[in-house]
Amino acid sequence: MRSLPILWQRLVSTQGTTCPRCHGTGEEVQRAVQTLEQALKPLGIAPELQIKELDESTFLKDTLQSNQILIAGETIEHWLGGQTGSSRCCNECGDNDCRTVEVGGQSYEVIPEDLLVRAGVIAATRMLDPTLVK
Amino acid sequence: MKTIQIFDPAMCCSSGVCGVDVDQNLVTFAADVDWAKQNGAQIERFNLSQQPMAFAENAVVKGLLERTGQTVLPVTLVDGQLALAGRYPSRDDLARWAGVQAQAAETATASCCAGGSCC
Numbered sequence A: 001m002r003s004l005p006i007l008w009q010r011l012v013s014t015q016g017t018t019c020p021r022c023h024g025t026g027e028e029v030q031r032a033v034q035t036l037e038q039a040l041k042p043l044g045i046a047p048e049l050q051i052k053e054l055d056e057s058t059f060l061k062d063t064l065q066s067n068q069i070l071i072a073g074e075t076i077e078h079w080l081g082g083q084t085g086s087s088r089c090c091n092e093c094g095d096n097d098c099r100t101v102e103v104g105g106q107s108y109e110v111i112p113e114d115l116l117v118r119a120g121v122i123a124a125t126r127m128l129d130p131t132l133v134k
Numbered sequence B: 001m002k003t004i005q006i007f008d009p010a011m012c013c014s015s016g017v018c019g020v021d022v023d024q025n026l027v028t029f030a031a032d033v034d035w036a037k038q039n040g041a042q043i044e045r046f047n048l049s050q051q052p053m054a055f056a057e058n059a060v061v062k063g064l065l066e067r068t069g070q071t072v073l074p075v076t077l078v079d080g081q082l083a084l085a086g087r088y089p090s091r092d093d094l095a096r097w098a099g100v101q102a103q104a105a106e107t108a109t110a111s112c113c114a115g116g117s118c119c
Helices: A019-041 A054-062 A078-082 A115-127 B026-036 B052-056 B059-067 B093-100 B102-110
Strands: A001-013 A045-054 A068-071 A083-088 A096-103 A107-108 B003-008 B042-047 B075-078 B082-085
Touching: A001 A019, A001 A083, A001 A115, A019 A045, A019 A115, A019 B059, A045 A115, A068 A115, A078 A115, A083 A115, A083 B075, A115 B059, A115 B082, B003 B093, B026 B042, B026 B093, B042 B093, B052 B059, B059 B075, B059 B082, B082 B093
Parallel strands: A001 A045, B003 B042
Antiparallel strands: A001 A068, A083 A096, A096 A107, B003 B075, B075 B082
């Protein structure tokens, strides 16, 4: 079974809390990983989720690191043909602009399961393509 | 020459390029398919709304749809093997799978609207 690494990282405050945007995305990520486990098992690929906490000083160096999702080392924006955006979050993130994902003319603060599943499927099938130079 | 099969989401027509609010991804992909066919690629497209049996009768596509739902569409098979799912292939993908020389792909891409002027 080949591994499909999925990394989700987000700011966690010193009180151990995160913002609603990241909290919501976290739930969607968990659901997406379950869906991908079922979807990719017959293909011999297993998603492996790594969740990383960013402390405030790391977050402030580059606020767009928070709520970033990497699948097989690439952002979901890469797999979906989208772009990284930003908008004010106003919770644990203070006055900073936090990451959004823009796909198909829509901007997402909480990344929905179906986008994550689609990105995972694209990444997985790319892993299977023998004509691609690795 | 390998056979490339594209299983599209439900669309109103065979290419989805119609009406006033056209998805640019579909326009680009339709042009890439035309280009690949002109270069000898064998490409078939199946539309979920018009050819549902093609989806039901293909074990790879049917299995993906059952496990993942329509999020997985479009699905691309090359000689019956899963090559890509969840997005349309690029022109480079089609060229690589069909064995069309990359040089031809680059030339075709640059043949129009290059050098700051458009035809």
